[in-house]
Amino acid sequence: MTGSRDLHGTLATRRGFLAAAAGGIALAGLGSAAPAAPAPLRTKARIVIVGAGAGGTGIANRLASRLDGASITIVDGRKEHWYQPGFTLIAAGLKPAGYAVSTTASWLPKSVNWIGDYAIKIDPVAQCVGTMGGINVPYDYLIVATGLTLNWAGVEGFELERVGKDGIGAVYAGPDYAEATWRAMDAFTDKGGTALFGRPATEMKCAGAPLKYAFLTDDYLRRKGTRDRSQIIYAAHNKTLFGVPIVNEKVKLLFRERGVDVRWDHELKCIDPGAKTATYEIPASQSIKNGVIVETPAVRQTIDYDFINVIPPMTAPRVVRQSGLSWEDKWVDQGWIEVDPSTLRHLRFPNVFGIGDINGVPKGKTAASVKWHIPVVEDHLVAALQDKEGTAVFNGYTSCPLITRIGRAMLIEFDYQDNLVPSFPGVIAPLEELWISWLMKETALKPTYNAMLRGKA
Amino acid sequence: MKELTLPMLIAVWEEMFGQSLFWALAVLAFLVTLAYVFVLLRDRSLSMRRFLLAQLSMPFGAIASVMFVQRITSSRLRDIGGPIDVLVLLAVGAVGAVGLAILVYTTQSLLRKQR
Numbered sequence: 239m240t241g242s243r244d245l246h247g248t249l250a251t252r253r254g255f256l257a258a259a260a261g262g263i264a265l266a267g268l269g270s271a272a273p274a275a276p277a278p279l280r281t282k283a284r285i286v287i288v289g290a291g292a293g294g295t296g297i298a299n300r301l302a303s304r305l306d307g308a309s310i311t312i313v314d315g316r317k318e319h320w321y322q323p324g325f326t327l328i329a330a331g332l333k334p335a336g337y338a339v340s341t342t343a344s345w346l347p348k349s350v351n352w353i354g355d356y357a358i359k360i361d362p363v364a365q366c367v368g369t370m371g372g373i374n375v376p377y378d379y380l381i382v383a384t385g386l387t388l389n390w391a392g393v394e395g396f397e398l399e400r401v402g403k404d405g406i407g408a409v410y411a412g413p414d415y416a417e418a419t420w421r422a423m424d425a426f427t428d429k430g431g432t433a434l435f436g437r438p439a440t441e442m443k444c445a446g447a448p449l450k451y452a453f454l455t456d457d458y459l460r461r462k463g464t465r466d467r468s469q470i471i472y473a474a475h476n477k478t479l480f481g482v483p484i485v486n487e488k489v490k491l492l493f494r495e496r497g498v499d500v501r502w503d504h505e506l507k508c509i510d511p512g513a514k515t516a517t518y519e520i521p522a523s524q525s526i527k528n529g530v531i532v533e534t535p536a537v538r539q540t541i542d543y544d545f546i547n548v549i550p551p552m553t554a555p556r557v558v559r560q561s562g563l564s565w566e567d568k569w570v571d572q573g574w575i576e577v578d579p580s581t582l583r584h585l586r587f588p589n590v591f592g593i594g595d596i597n598g599v600p601k602g603k604t605a606a607s608v609k610w611h612i613p614v615v616e617d618h619l620v621a622a623l624q625d626k627e628g629t630a631v632f633n634g635y636t637s638c639p640l641i642t643r644i645g646r647a648m649l650i651e652f653d654y655q656d657n658l659v660p661s662f663p664g665v666i667a668p669l670e671e672l673w674i675s676w677l678m679k680e681t682a683l684k685p686t687y688n689a690m691l692r693g694k695a
Numbered sequence: 696m697k698e699l700t701l702p703m704l705i706a707v708w709e710e711m712f713g714q715s716l717f718w719a720l721a722v723l724a725f726l727v728t729l730a731y732v733f734v735l736l737r738d739r740s741l742s743m744r745r746f747l748l749a750q751l752s753m754p755f756g757a758i759a760s761v762m763f764v765q766r767i768t769s770s771r772l773r774d775i776g777g778p779i780d781v782l783v784l785l786a787v788g789a790v791g792a793v794g795l796a797i798l799v800y801t802t803q804s805l806l807r808k809q810r
Contacts, residue, residue: 674783681767695706
């Protein structure tokens with residue numbers, strides 16, 4: 239009653255009405271208003287989250303505010319939190335390494351028990367997680383959010399210590415390596431020469447990043463006036479540049495415009511830093527010539543470089559591959575976990591869920607997907623605690639602000655069916671190189687990511 | 696994007712500027728607007744002399760805000776790529792122009808005696 243009387247009193251004055259109207263206009267412009275937060279659910283469930291990256295931290299915060307009395311434990315030995323979407327900007331010399339670094343502890347709520355140790359065993363039958371330090375954590379519900387492993391050994395001759403020297407870059411390796419990559423790229427673009435880009439044949443996180451870095455290097459060469467004496471080679475792992483057909487065609491068009499030399503079916507196997515050469519394997523193939531089937535055996539091809547961005551094969555971490563949670567008939571060499579693509583719930587162990595890169599689903603190893611994974615897992619887990627079925631569905635949404643030069647990007651969003659699903663249809667065209675898409679990548683993405691970590695977005 | 700709500704937008708803005716700075720800026724913008732409304736109601740009319748100076752300041756506000764956005768985002772005018780970019784550029788300029796005009800008008804009105 240007091241609130242209502244105050245409101246009436248406020249509206250009765252001319253100044254007060256103007257202020258309220260301004261607030262109302264602001265709200266009306268936003269479209270959807272926030273749904274009322276549900277009352278916390280009382281439960282004594284033991285929930286264990288393996289991994290305190292984007293997915294693990296985000297769901298920990300959501301569950302901490304959604305549940306009352308639950309025992310929520312998060313297991314991760316990494317003390318630093320990395321904002322991985324920022325690596326490309328660091329490697330382009332636009333941000334310092336510190337831009338992507340914060341501490342794991344700063345994002346976790348006090349009510350969550352953080353075990354600062356690495357998980358080395360997940361037993362979904364006995365329902366417990368074991369750590370390197372010998373701690374055994376039993377659970378009623380498990381959320382696997384480990385992320386993935388970069389298998390640097392998969393590229394023979396490559397050593398992380400050499401990143402930043404002799405024209406070797408590795409944007410994915412971490413903030414410091416991304417900064418070292420910038421030093422190598424900066425030195426390369428001063429002089430020009432041959433730059434090599436590509437991607438691994440395994441599933442990978444942010445499949446747009448290798449393309450972005452090729453575009454950015456091209457841009458620097460042009461800005462510095464060294465493009466004419468340079469060659470950019472993009473070694474694609476199969477016959478496409480991007481998994482979504484319509485985006486693939488657009489990138490092909492842009493590469494043709496920018497004079498990027500594309501090689502198909504090239505899988506990076508080794509580099510020789512001394513000789514500055516990279517060796518690729520081109521798999522065996524069949525073709526028909528004059529009505530006769532011609533078999534071409536697998537061959538290796540070596541290409542000289544002055545600058546190379548090395549991206550290694552990516553797999554599930556060993557702890558996951560040894561847990562029995564992986565698909566048995568899909569991605570058998572990579573070990574992604576067997577979850578329902580729509581609910582992200584494990585198909586054999588219904589008290590296990592997956593968030594982020596670790597999920598064995600056709601698309602979505604990006605932070606943008608994690609942002610959608612979190613509410614879906616939250617919905618199904620909270621429903622399970624009440625012996626109900628959740629209703630939230632993950633449609634495969636992922637997003638890639640595909641930078642095409644400093645100052646422009648294409649805001650590409652798509653789902654499992656390769657449909658483009660723009661957040662701002664009719665306003666921001668997904669296949670156009672736009673300044674607004676760049677502005678979003680530069681200014682809004684990290685705050686949105688941080689808000690997601692806090693469970694607020 | 697799954698959904699866009701007001702609390703979500705506020706959370707993003709808080710992260711963008713830092714919680715204290717965001718709310719300080721929001722309160723400052725509100726106070727300047729309130730002061731503008733106050734002098735309009737107090738004077739019961741627009742002073743054309745003050746309004747002229749406010750209008751003259753508008754191009755400076757527009758240019759300054761566009762330059763500020765370009766500087767913090769490492770971009771240039773040649774990055775304008777489509778109609779939406781032109782609209783964004785105009786909107787950034789308009790916000791700077793109107794913001795500075797209101798500030799100039801209000802400051803003059805508060806500093807000078809009521810007519």
